[in-house]
Amino acid sequence: MFKRVDRLAIELPISNNPDPNGASAVQELLGGKFGEMSTLNNYMYQSFNFRGRSKLRPFYDIVASITAEEFGHVELVANTINLMLEGSTSPGAPDTTPLRIGKDARMTSHFIESAQTALPYDSMGRPWDGSNVFSSGNLILDLLHNFFLECGARTHKMRVYEMTDNNTAREMTGYLLVRGGVHILAYAKALEIATGVDVTKLIPIPNLDNKAFDTTRKWEAMGEQRRLYTFSDKDYQQIAQIWKGTHPTDGGKLEAFAGLPGYGGPIPELPDLPEEFAPGISPEDFLQIAERLKRNAGL
Ligand code: MN3
Secondary structure, three states: OOOOOOOEOOOOOOOOOOOHHHHHHHHHHHHOOOOHHHHHHHHHHHHHOOOOOOOOHHHHHHHHHHHHHHHHHHHHHHHHHHHHHOOOOOOOOHHHOOOHHHHHOOOOHHHHOOOOOOOOEOOOOOEOOHHHOOOOOOHHHHHHHHHHHHHHHHHHHHHHHOOOOOHHHHHHHHHHHHHHHHHHHHHHHHHHHHHOOOHHHHOOOOOOOHHHOHHHHHHHHHOHHHEEEOOOOOOOHHHHHOOOOEOOOOOOEOEEEOOOOOOOEOOOOOOOEHHHOEOOOOHHHHHHHHHHHHHHOOO
């Protein structure tokens, strides 16, 4: 089962200027083949389908706890896209063409299908689909796939980082580069325990340190590249049987934590967007809703 927390993985800065085309590039990190929806669903199905769980518990715990973290990454990237689109248009009567900018934006669907918010699509508007999930049932093959998936995800994050200097996008991407690096290392170490092969020698792919990206540095200074969380109060603690030893590039001690990270940020508040009819609740409607809520509460 899953427990939900009404908090974002990190605090996202409010973007200083709308960047609809940057938001369409960031869609790749959400609904692309190597995006967060793919990492989430790959690990989620592998954890549902895991054979020999009792015997291979530490491997199951690694896949299951990273699944939970990926849920929060999907949420973080979606919120980044929302903030990048924020302020693209302003209210106006239909005849003033208030959504004019939408027709020239790379992802017109942000302005038609959703009220300037994230969609489960890649950067070219292709919908994410279940064929992006690899769940072979062979433990080594699945772990190898996950290592490859995380390296591909890292490559795409680095390229998107180079495409937009929007501050919200950079903050999110820097953080996810650090956390994705943890997942690369977790799968490498799992493969090492399972096979005896030192997969960490392949790291980093691409061969560029996270430190080259400005917004990674504060997370690395905090030691986030060395921490793996269970995302559960009591379960999945056998991650510590795999997540131990030292970090291959920074030499620090790897630490497994029960629970969630101690940091996080508020879920950004999205204001009314009358030109998109969203949420479409007028002040008069709201008064009536408040009245009905009061009546339902017996007041
Ligand atoms: Mn991720």
